[in-house]
Amino acid sequence: MKLLRYGEPGLEKPGLLDAAGSIRDLSGIVPDIAGDTLSPDGLARLAAIDPATLPRAEGSPRLGPAVMPTRNFVCVGLNYADHAAETGSPIPKEPILFLKSLSAVCGPDDDTIIPPGATRMDWEVELGIVIGSLARRVPKERAFEHVAGYTLINDVSEREWQSHRGGVWDKGKGFETFGPIGPWLVTRDEVADPQALRMFADVDGKRYQDGSTRTMIFDVATLVEYVSFCFTLHPGDVIATGTPPGVGLGQKPDPVFLREGQVVKLGIEGLGEQTHRMVGAR
The missing domain is CATH 3.90.850.10 (Fumarylacetoacetase-like, C-terminal domain)
Incomplete structure (x- = not known):
């Protein structure tokens, strides 16, 4: 998977890039690309989702940092x-x-x-x-x-x-x-x-x-x-x-x-x- 964060600085939403290169919104599934989302179980749950079932982001939004480092x-x-x-x-x-x-x-x-x-x-x-x-x-x-x-x-x-x-x-x-x-x-x-x-x-x-x-x-x-x-x-x-x-x-x-x-x-x-x-x- 290619996971990402998109939107204006400080207001980014979690998303993923589908096979066609479109951004799919994950904000209804996970709060951010951080924490438990990045655990083996969290990534397995995301991998089981059909990207076509997720909303497509409109236009060409800004990409934020792919992750926000928690502490280091x-x-x-x-x-x-x-x-x-x-x-x-x-x-x-x-x-x-x-x-x-x-x-x-x-x-x-x-x-x-x-x-x-x-x-x-x-x-x-x-x-x-x-x-x-x-x-x-x-x-x-x-x-x-x-x-x-x-x-x-x-x-x-x-x-x-x-x-x-x-x-x-x-x-x-x-x-x-x-x-x-x-x-x-x-x-x-x-x-x-x-x-x-x-x-x-x-x-x-x-x-x-x-x-x-x-x-x-x-x-x-x-x-x-x-x-x-x-x-x-x-x-x-x-x-x-x-x-x-x-x-x-x-x-x-x-x-x-x-x-x-x-x-x-x-x-x-x-x-x-x-x-x-x-x-x-x-």
């Missing part, structure tokens, strides 16, 4: 060896974790707001793991029991605030609109191998990132095990698993950073695409 939006840094190399960083011996502010979460096609004075805006296409049931110190061999599915994430970054303003990475990662999630949550049964997904990111039509989850240093099961040891994960929580090479910071001979008016398009095989226009803060 965990990100993994430098999880692709070739991305670590392009940033001049050593390959991590353990996952590097940081948290993205929940106020950064937005829809998959919402504008990206450039913070006042920001000059080093960057993009990062990432596979997102969506947690479906409480995960606390989960062993690797049981990791997938706690995964509801996968989604697309752009780990928008402001590199000046990330690396040159003191403290941890979180500051450069958590501004408003820096955490678009979606367009959909694709349930685990529809992703045969999360370690074999093509992924890309374009800026104004020029391809910068062209990679695959095959080159992740720490795979999905390892990350669920490691993150759930550090943080108790709740249904709807998201783990962004890192980005392949091709970010703006890594361009040679000079870095390339985003400017107002530019358009970033990114996607992952089977998980959909996002499009964001860069806009100045108002």
